[in-house]
Amino acid sequence: MGEVRVGACSWTDRQLVASGWYPRGRRDAEGRLRHYASRLPVVEVDAGYYALPSRRNSELWLERTPEGFRFDVKAFSLLTGHPTRAGSLPADLRGVERGPALLDEVWRRFAYAVEPLREAGRLGAVLFQFPPWFAPGTGAEETLEACARRTAGWPLAVEFRHPGWWAADRADATAALLAGLGASAVGVDMAPGLPGSLPPVVPVTHRPLAVVRFHGRSPAWGRGSKEDRFRYGYDVAELAAWVPRLRRAARYADELHVLFNNCCGDAAVRAAETMRGLLSAPDRCR
Structure with a gap:
């Protein structure tokens, strides 16, 4: 059986910081990450979606966590076709016309920022979460192929939000597509019965890594705050x-x-700690 690492999708969320999960004296930037890494072995850097990460932060994260700790970095919104506000771009790129040249530069800066993690063997995955309108089809497959070329040498993980990718009549083709690209499919848990709900499957498409993300089961998924x-x-x-x-x-x-x-609050880290306990219990079905 492969190694199982359980964690949360942020260690800096304001509600988590305010929840009391971090002890006194561990609520500054360094203290939070050191405390988190003493409790859980992997974390997702969801901030990478909202703004380009910085190389200096990657270097600091390495200094503040033990050998073996993993960072899964969420790809910047522009790289996955999501709407991207000019204000989320670096200041010197905000006036640049949207197009291939800007996209190339954003790719370059994203790669430069995460390279210290990759070089240290601590980059668990780079998560490309595609939007709900990213539906199966020739255009989408070409986008995925281009993404795989751009990320050659990275641990690439792909999460779909359009349920058509994992529909019963399409699931095998989706798994084969990702396997051919050397990409890890991301399984999800979410509220069932909604228009955008995905099935609770865990397709393993790339032997080195499998990923499952638990989004919660709020009926407000896809809308509201x-x-x-x-x-x-x-x-x-x-x-x-x-x-x-x-x-x-x-x-x-x-x-x-x-x-x-x-x-929301400490719900994610508490669930992660509970799941670690459940997975560490003896497997009585073996």
Whole structure:
């Protein structure tokens, strides 16, 4: 069975900092990350989606975490076709016309920023989360192929938000496409029964890494404020129901990352700690 790492999708979320999960004396930037890394072995850098990460931050993260700790970095919004405000770009790029030249420069800066993590063997994944309108089709497949070329040598993980990718009549083709690109499919847990709901599957498409992200099961998913979308506390029974799926995936992957994105207060880190406990219990089905 591959190594299973469980963590949360942020360690800097304001509500987490205010929740009391960080002890006194550990609430500054360095203290928070050191404390987080003493409790959980992987974290997702979701801030990379909202603004280009910096190389200096990558270097500091390496200094503040132990050997073996992993960072999964979420790709910047412009790289996945999401709307990107000019204000989220570096100041010197805000006046640049949107087009191939800008995209090339953003790719270059993103790669430069995460390279220290990759060189140190601490870059768990670069997560490309495509938008809900990114539907299966020739154009989307060409975009994925271009993404794979740009990220050659990176641990590439792909999360779809359009449910058509994992529909019963399409799932095998999607898995084969990602496998051919050397990309890890991202499985998800989310509220069922909504127009954009994806099935709770864990397709392992790339032996080195499998990824599952738990978004919470708020019925406000896809609308409302961030707090409305992610306000959800998993109970033990809901997490336990996932244990057989996760263990099965871990048998086919060298490493499995299980990340909680229900970032409201300390809900994500508490769920991660509970899931770690469940997965560390003896597997009585073996």
